[in-house]
Amino acid sequence: MLLDTIILLLYVISMVFIALYTKNRSKTVNDFLFAGKKGLNGWMSAFAYGTTYFSAVIFIGYAGKFGAQYQLAAIWIGVGNAIIGSLIAWMVLAKRTKIMATRLHSKTMPEFFEKRYDSKSLKLVSAVIIFLFLIPYSASVYTGLSNLFEIVFGIDGWIIMLALAAITALYLFFGGYFATALSDFIQGIIMLIGVVLMVICFMNSKQVGWDISSLNWFTFSSSNKGLYGDTVSLLSLIFLTSFGVWALPQTIHKYHAIRDDKAIMQGTVVSTAFALIIGFGAYFVGGLSGLFKTDIGSAFGTDNAIPNMLNLVIPAGLMGIIAVLILSASMSTLSSVSLASASVVAVDIYKGKINQNAEDKKVNIIMRVLCLAFIAISVILALLNETYNITAIAYLMGISWGTLAGCFIGPYVLGLLWKKVSKPAVWSSIIGSLVLTVVLIIVLGFDKGGWTCGLSTALKNGISCSPLIGSICMIYSVVITFVVSLFTKAPTEKVLANAFENIQNEK
Numbered sequence: 001m002l003l004d005t006i007i008l009l010l011y012v013i014s015m016v017f018i019a020l021y022t023k024n025r026s027k028t029v030n031d032f033l034f035a036g037k038k039g040l041n042g043w044m045s046a047f048a049y050g051t052t053y054f055s056a057v058i059f060i061g062y063a064g065k066f067g068a069q070y071q072l073a074a075i076w077i078g079v080g081n082a083i084i085g086s087l088i089a090w091m092v093l094a095k096r097t098k099i100m101a102t103r104l105h106s107k108t109m110p111e112f113f114e115k116r117y118d119s120k121s122l123k124l125v126s127a128v129i130i131f132l133f134l135i136p137y138s139a140s141v142y143t144g145l146s147n148l149f150e151i152v153f154g155i156d157g158w159i160i161m162l163a164l165a166a167i168t169a170l171y172l173f174f175g176g177y178f179a180t181a182l183s184d185f186i187q188g189i190i191m192l193i194g195v196v197l198m199v200i201c202f203m204n205s206k207q208v209g210w211d212i213s214s215l216n217w218f219t220f221s222s223s224n225k226g227l228y229g230d231t232v233s234l235l236s237l238i239f240l241t242s243f244g245v246w247a248l249p250q251t252i253h254k255y256h257a258i259r260d261d262k263a264i265m266q267g268t269v270v271s272t273a274f275a276l277i278i279g280f281g282a283y284f285v286g287g288l289s290g291l292f293k294t295d296i297g298s299a300f301g302t303d304n305a306i307p308n309m310l311n312l313v314i315p316a317g318l319m320g321i322i323a324v325l326i327l328s329a330s331m332s333t334l335s336s337v338s339l340a341s342a343s344v345v346a347v348d349i350y351k352g353k354i355n356q357n358a359e360d361k362k363v364n365i366i367m368r369v370l371c372l373a374f375i376a377i378s379v380i381l382a383l384l385n386e387t388y389n390i391t392a393i394a395y396l397m398g399i400s401w402g403t404l405a406g407c408f409i410g411p412y413v414l415g416l417l418w419k420k421v422s423k424p425a426v427w428s429s430i431i432g433s434l435v436l437t438v439v440l441i442i443v444l445g446f447d448k449g450g451w452t453c454g455l456s457t458a459l460k461n462g463i464s465c466s467p468l469i470g471s472i473c474m475i476y477s478v479v480i481t482f483v484v485s486l487f488t489k490a491p492t493e494k495v496l497a498n499a500f501e502n503i504q505n506e507k
Helices: 002-021 029-034 042-053 056-104 109-117 120-152 157-203 230-247 249-256 261-291 296-300 302-313 319-354 360-388 393-417 423-444 455-461 466-487 493-500
Strands: none
Touching (some): 002 157, 002 319, 029 157, 029 249, 029 360, 042 056, 042 157, 042 249, 042 261, 042 319, 056 230, 056 249, 056 261, 056 302, 056 319, 056 393, 056 493, 109 120, 109 249, 109 319, 109 393, 109 423, 109 493, 120 157, 120 249, 120 319, 120 360, 120 423, 157 261, 157 319, 157 360, 230 393, 230 466, 261 302, 319 360, 393 423, 393 466, 423 466
16 A cells, blocks of 8 residues: 555656646647647657546446446447547548648637638537536546545545646646646556556456356347347447547647647557557456456446456555556546636637637636636536436546537538538537437436436436437437538638638648
């Protein structure tokens, strides 16, 4: 326990050092958001992307819940994340995002929508949606991490939440994106080492009974029948977590801040390898819950399955490294989510609507303060969740990802690739996805056939229907954006020329 504590303290000290080291690197809004004019190299951008992608929600919530449900077939979620969410996403989006964002002088996703579709209203509405729906995702990260430390180290969850919030706020407030990226690089290395050690420990543990024939690798349990059966359930999870990051502001931001074509090529390779190792390791460990001599899921609940498995398997001395692994994944995600949320309010709402003549220095200060405010709100929600047991980690994340991706994936991805995408099509995607989410969760309920997803049930038990809801909304977004664009007027030639002119040559 002493060695574990020392490792944790060294990690905390290193994060404080990064805050102090980078405090003079974010004097302007561009510095705070993009780490300066040059941007970041491929390695740092890839690690920033990967550590934002994978957090305590994945390691604790998703791996625990869906590892128990699908057993080793859950590994396909990690594989999908690597191939679709990293490799193909970087190949399709990174270069074009960098070029178009530079041409449009857009710093955030809402600002991209404003200039791509010539609509200030789109900027305002999308900024509000981003801020509101990133809060539950952030809260789910705090909840997942507090579960680990409470079970393994016997520390009250609220203490961990407050400590995590304080450290994240410190280096984000002082250093902005450069501090976040630098810490992400260090945290990414820790995550890779930690995942490898974790898998080795589980492979050699006597707690695991290696009857591989009893587990499902690509076949699914028949225990969950009906519309939301295991096959559809698993495919929806792969779809949501792999395609969802194509339209999340905190991941798209990494493309804005990358340096050049060489860095994009490096980032594509490195981010894919990172996602494959982390995703495979997390879901592999979660899938082993079915081989444990103790029925982990029944004994402790799915949100606490992974912490209890780690407690049984990881030897003294290594637990500190594993704790830092999950702490690193969480802090990097929290800082990116906080930065994304604060920037849309400061740049898109305050500067864009309230005070259009605001000086850069003032916007920079407001953005820093908003980072602190977002972190505080997320902690409060996480504390309420822990106190009243409102919902589960996986449900919080699924609703957040599904709603944001459902609103924006069509307008953003098709908007990068196709000139014909129109303003009415974008509004159809955003408004329609919000309405569809509400209808699927509250009005229809889907309490029959194993898809128990009514509001009262979901709030109490966190039933994992949110990935399917998110997937439906994402498909709707792409289809409605395409169809409405076919029958409505595209933006003016001036707007399109500003976004697309000579873009092929620039590529």
